[in-house]
């Protein structure tokens with residue numbers, strides 16, 4: 001008999017989050033042999049396969065809403081793919097088996113496995129295109145406006161945090177398209193923290209006090225934006241976004257995916273419509289949020305993960321595990 005429920009109970013969301021922790025850990029371990037080997041696709045393929053195999057064992061009716069691509073372009077974890085034993089809650093799943101594929105292929109810091117999940121029907125089906133984003137932690141919730149300039153956002157966030165604008169640190173991906181944003185930070189006397197890849201980590205950093213980041217701003221991947229929004233929802237932070245279709249084809253693609261007004265402001269609650277959600281990450285290479293996979297003696301592998309759970313649980317944990 002098939003059991004279909006929602007993940008609204010505390011026990012259910014907690015159990016599923018633990019199951020997905022195992023998925024992220026397996027995917028990170030599978031990618032480990034490819035660190036620094038210069039082959040992005042092999043690394044991504046290994047992580048994807050491990051992720052899919054482990055997810056198939058979970059008691060759930062899962063459906064990939066953000067994955068490796070459309071059915072005709074991705075053999076595994078394609079958008080719409082159904083995963084799990086079929087006995088269990090109905091969940092929307094967003095995955096990135098390797099967030100920071102170039103970093104990983106070059107043996108650089110900050111690549112990680114990221115997964116987000118929420119009650120069925122609650123995650124935005126974002127096409128694989130650019131998205132303008134702004135993210136802040138819990139203390140600045142309600143203080144951001146994606147339609148305002150970064151200068152104005154910095155003023156409002158500084159006020160919410162009880163800081164002077166010059167004390168803010170703004171994380172921005174180091175890309176030519178962000179030149180103007182970087183200049184606005186300098187002009188305000190605030191500090192930038194530029195990073196080469198991995199804006200999911202940047203968004204989470206705004207909600208983890210020890211990471212000392214006040215705002216993440218910039219244009220990056222929309223799939224990563226949805227995953228970051230789930231993480232921030234669990235962490236009590238805030239996130240706003242706008243899709244940035246680059247041409248008519250991308251614009252039409254938004255319409256096909258049911259986004260009737262592709263350039264409208266997307267709030268955190270519009271991207272993640274349910275509080276019953278969770279986020280899991282496992283480090284592949286060392287990074288600002290997590291250490292990477294380590295190979296110990298006698299085939300033992302060490303992993304470092306992060307779990308954030310939303311709803312009535314609302315907590316996060318760092319987990320070190322030996323496999």
Ligand SMILES: O=P(O)(O)OC[C@H]1O[C@](O)(COP(=O)(O)O)[C@@H](O)[C@@H]1O
Pocket residue numbers: 098099100101102175196197198199200219220221222224
């Ligand atoms: O490299 P671009 O085109 O600036 O895209 C930005 C996106 O790329 C990343 O840095 C890494 O993405 P990949 O894992 O697909 O390589 C994301 O974190 C970010 O959203």
